[in-house]
Amino acid sequence: MNYLNENIDSLNKKLASGDLSADKLAQDTVANIKDTDKKLNAWITVVDDAKPAENLDFSKSKLAGIPIAIKDNIITNGIKTTAASHMLYNYMPMYDATVVSKLKKAGATFVGKTNMDEFAMGSSTEHSYYGATHNPWNLDKVPGGSSGGSAAAVAGGQVVAALGSDTGGSIRQPAAFNGIFGIKPTYGRVSRWGLIAFGSSLDQIGVMTKRVKDSAEVLNVIAGADEHDSTVSTREVPDFTKFIGQDVKGLRVAVPKEYMEAVDGKMREVIQKQIDALKDAGAIINEVSLPHTKYVVPDYYIIASSEASSNLQRYDGIRYGYRAEDTKNLLDVYVKSRSEGFGAEVKRRIMLGSFALSAGSYDRFFRQAAKVRTLICDDFDKIFAENDVIVGPTTTEPAFGIGEEVSDPIKMYNNDILTISANLAGIPAASVPAGLVDGMPVGLQIMAKRFDEGNVFKTADFIERSNKFYEKTPTGMED
Amino acid sequence: MNFKSTIGLEVHFELKTKSKIFSPSPVTYGAEQNTETNVIDWAMPGTLPMVNKNVYRLGIMVAIATHAHILPTTHFDRKNYFYPDNPKAYQITQFFQPLARDGYIEVEVRGKKKRIGIHEMHIEEDAGKNTHGTNGFSYVDLNRQGVPLLEVVSEPDMEDPEEAYAYLEKLRKIVQFTGASDVKMEEGSMRVDTNISIRPAGQKELGTKVEMKNLNSFDHVRRSLAYEEKRQEQVLLAGGHIQLSTRRFDEATGKTVLERVKEGASDYRYFPEPDIAPDHISQEWIDQIAKELPKSPFDRYDDYVNKFGLKPYDANVLLQTKESSDFFDAAVAAGADPTLAANWMNTQVNGYLNDHRVSLNDIKLTPEHLAEMIKLIKDGTISSKIAKKVFAETIANGTDPKKYVEDNGMVQLSDTSVLAPMVKKVVDDNPQSVEDFKNGKDRAIGFLVGQIMKQTRGKANPKMVNKLLNQELQSR
Incomplete structure (x- = not known):
């Protein structure tokens, strides 16, 4: 089973009519993953004998x-569940995440776990104990990260929908x-x-799908108090699907100049085309400024780290996960287990964060970063007082080559400059395909005020209808 | 040279909740190792803390009882350190902002009243327990992990060990009577750390402080502080200086022993806990808790002595624990005569508890039972001799006193129409006794009473029998 031309509605129709059985869908999905993942390496664990839930009600x-x-x-x-870390290479959970139990209740089938940067730290899915994932549009390129496995699995037609997590852009950048x-x-x-x-x-869990409406369907299920x-x-929680198929007439759209200046001419052209489409459909376009954009990368890396x-201190080799052998005493267990269990990028961030919190640095780094975070939130509040959404490029460039940036952490960190702010401000943000630059996809980012996912879906769905990017097939998946 | 001491105390109370502060695991003292744990206590990946709101309630009770100012918004922080009994490798505590601050309690030492300030009180989670086996392995028990604690930090207002002792006594009593904690040092539900420094009289700035941890009785607190005062004095007089350090009290020698010297402050990398949303503590909620707060031991003492007319000694015995005071209050509320109830509580009930090594919560006697029994004594239904039998039965088996008395025909015989003929017959049958009585031998009465008691199997009302016998004998 290949999902390149499917969506949740089309699958639901087939299942409800009996043209397709859920058992067969599960088996075929696993078979296709096993086949195509030789190219992508998008999965860490595939459930060989994946079975649908019992008593499925396709109408409900x-x-x-x-x-x-x-x-x-x-x-x-x-x-x-490994978080792509050697530290949790053998970790078998004994409970379900709330999103998983909600999906179970909705009757979803679980076929496996997708690859990612270790502990979600990275923007390329190269920092995985299980090897890099490849971009379905060009297998020599990264899929982005940290939810690169989920993104590649969806784009490569292995599944119709995937859950990701986003701490600084880890859903939106790979989506783009x-x-x-x-x-x-x-x-x-x-x-x-x-x-x-x-x-x-x-941190926030989110959804990755080919079609905008499919994400609304999944978010309907996983959102809400816990x-x-x-x-x-x-x-x-509103029904997010009701924002699909609406027109954008009168929608107030802010375009931050700092975001447009961050990308080169080719990319700006693709992004501008989407903005023009909004304008042509009656949206009101306002150029705005997010003056603290230049501080978001250091700010984010201090707070997140x-x-x-x-x-990450709980991964100490005592209760579960990786424990080093040949240890002499308690300190040795800690030091060796953590030195051997964590990858380089994770260790880098642990050291960065430990430093920022230490007695001599707290005021200069952590507290200062918390203050800057407030300023960034204020920037957004001002814009959302007069606008419904903010749009701009999701990333500064299309996917880069595998191995290209992995040795330059600062360059890698700067990839996140356009996505980080939404996490610092806690606002909803999405990336919808905008077009191709040199044969690789780029995304349009859409942000709205807190709890206004509705306007994000509305805008994204309009862009999807206007550029019909979903009709394209990823070039790396052709034989 | 004269020296002045400055003492501050940090007291941890385990708050008495059914479940842990951040997880639904139950809290029971003495449960089998690791049986009261769940994925949160084990710090499994992906788990999050959820605050048990009852912890706030108990903390607020203590804050109200110590006149502290409660902050309107709650805030938690992480204290980071690695240790096997600390599974997250951070403790969730309140570092930047406590639950309440600026409280006080009043103590009386050598007849002088003094107010001791409470700097702040914060809530936090307890750690698990490490034990080291003889087989080379160490073991971790996480039952205690996540048990809620309230740490009450005093101002350094105490100037000698007696004041520290008085502060602890008073604080324990206050907290105990809120019902927020069991305050049992031996079970670890109350733990005391002390800080003491000395300085030459007249010097403004404080000396270097020495900390003593895990003192296991108030007496050890007093003795260790007294020892430290002298030790530090001798060090200073000999021209030495005091090291910023932690010491422990050695019970056997009565001395304090150096544990470790603090070289610079430990770095716990405190920062705000992002996993817990702040809670608002409304004035309405505080007022509600204040209204429901159990009566303080001081108000109870006042009632016992001035309203019920108990002797101060008896009042204090009742007030030794909240359980006994509550039991007594309930018995009085159920209609018991306060003086009789106090006597029974402080002699028979306490005697039983001591003999059987149990607490009031373990026995089958209820305050209502006690009240009923006292009523039976007062209205003459049973004699105090019979009452002891009834008491033994009720406390052991929970039998209703009234029913027991009726079922076993223990009702005291006070009916003159029944007793008078018996008295007449006994006197008739014992002419020698009449003789003796006339000759002024009081023994004769005792003998005759005994005869009546024998015939009634102890049920005759002795007062009544005495009275009737006297009348009968005098009429002869």
Whole structure:
């Protein structure tokens, strides 16, 4: 089964009519993953004997019988969960993430866990204990990261929908690089219970699909209050699919000049074309400024790394996961297990974060970063007082080559400059395919105010209808 | 040279909740190792803390009882350090902003009243327990991981070990009577750390402080502080200086022993806990808790002595624990005579508890039972001799006193129409006794009473029998 020309509605119709059985769909999906993943390496674990849930009701749940990919930093009861780290190479969870139990209730089928940068730290899915994932548009290019496995799996037609997580752009950047849609909801929209923590004040689980409406369907299921996570909002979750197929007349669209200046001419042209389409359809376009954009990368790397340095301390070799052998004492267990269990990028961030939080640095780094974060939030508040959405490029460039940037962390970090702000401000943001630059996809980023995913879906769906990018087939998947 | 001491105390109380502060695991003292744990306590990947709101409630109770100012918004922080009993490798505590601050309690030392300030009180989670086996392995028990603690930090307002002792006594009593904690040092539900420094009289700036941890009784607190005062004095008089350090009290020698010298502050890399959304503590909620707060031991003492007319000694015995005071109050509320109830509590009930090494919560006697029994004594239904039998039965088996008395025909015989003929017959049958009585031998009465008691199997009301016998004998 190949999903390149499918969407949730088309699959639901086939399942409901009996043209397709959920069992066969599960088996064929696994078979196709095994076949195509020789090219992509998008998966860490594939469930060989994946079976649909029992008593499926295709009329009640659109996701009934639909195989969904889960990023490997989301806890799945009884399915190995590694966060792409040697540290958790053997970790078998004994509970389900809230998003997973909600998907189970909706009747989704679990076919496996997708590749990612170790502990979601990276923008290329090269920092994985299980090897790099390849971009379905060009196998020599990265799929972006950290949700690169989920993005490649969707773009490569292995599944119709995947869950990702986004701490600084980890859903949107790979979505852009792979020519698919990906949304990071508002911080507090989706429960983090069962998401292996990276930067707790920034992390959010989101959805990656080829078609915008499919993400709305999945978000409908996974969003909402949770007794296990006090940072999730108790506000009512709207039906996100009702924002699909609406017109954008009168929509107030802000375009930050800092974002347009961050990309080269070829890319700007593709992005501008999307903005023009919005304008032609009656949207009001306003040029705006996000003056603190130049501070977001250092700001983010201090906050995210500080939180990560604390979150990752539990991987100590004592209770689960990797434990070094030939240790002499307790300190030795800690030092050796962590030195051997974590990859270079993870260790870099732990050291960065530990430094930023240490007694002599806290005021100069962590506290200062928290203040800058407030300024960045203020920038957005000002813009959203007069605009419904902000649009611009998702990334500064299309997918780069595998191995190209992995040795230059600063360059790698700067990839995130356009996506990080949404995490710092906690606002919803998505990337929708805008077009091709030199044969590789680029994305249009859409942001809205907190809990206004509706306008993000509305705008993205309009762009999808206007450029019909979904009709294109990834060039790397041709034989 | 004269020296002045400055003492500050940090007291941890385990808050008495059914479940842990951040996980739904139950909390029971003495449960089998690791049986009261779940994925949160084990710090499994992806788990998050959820605050048990009852922890706030108990903390607020103590804050109210110590006149502290409660902050309107809650805030938690992480204290980072690696240790096997600390599975997340951070403790969730309140570092940047406590639950409450600026409280005080009043103590009386050598007849002088003094107010001791409470700097702040914060809530945090307890760690697990490491034990080291003789087989070369160490073991971790996470039952205690996540047990809620309230740390009460005093101002350095105490100037000698007696004041510290008085502060602890008073604080324990206050907290105990809120019901927020069991305050048992031996079970670890109350733990005391002390800080002490000395300086020459007249010098403004404080001396270098020495910390003592895990003192396991108030007496050890007093003795260790007294020892430290002297030790530090001798060091300074000999021209030495005090090291910023942690010491421990050695019970056997009565001395303090150096544990470790602090070289610079430990770096716990504190930062705000991002996984817990702030909670608002409304004034309405505080008012509600204040209204529900159990009566303080001081108000109870006032009631016992001034309202019920108990002797101060008896009042204090009742007030030794909240359980006994609550039991007594409930018995009085159920209609028991306060003086009799106090006597029974402080002699028979306490005697039983001591003999059987149990607590009030373990016995089958209820305050209502006690009240009923006292009523039976007061209205003459049973004699105090019979009452002891009834008590033994009720406390052991929970039998209703009234029912027991009725079922076993223990009702005291006070009916003159029944007793008078018996008295007449006994006197008739024992002419020698009449003789003796006339000759002024009081023994005769005792003998005759005994005869009546024998015939009634102890049920006759002795007062009544005495009265009737006297009348009968005098009429002869």
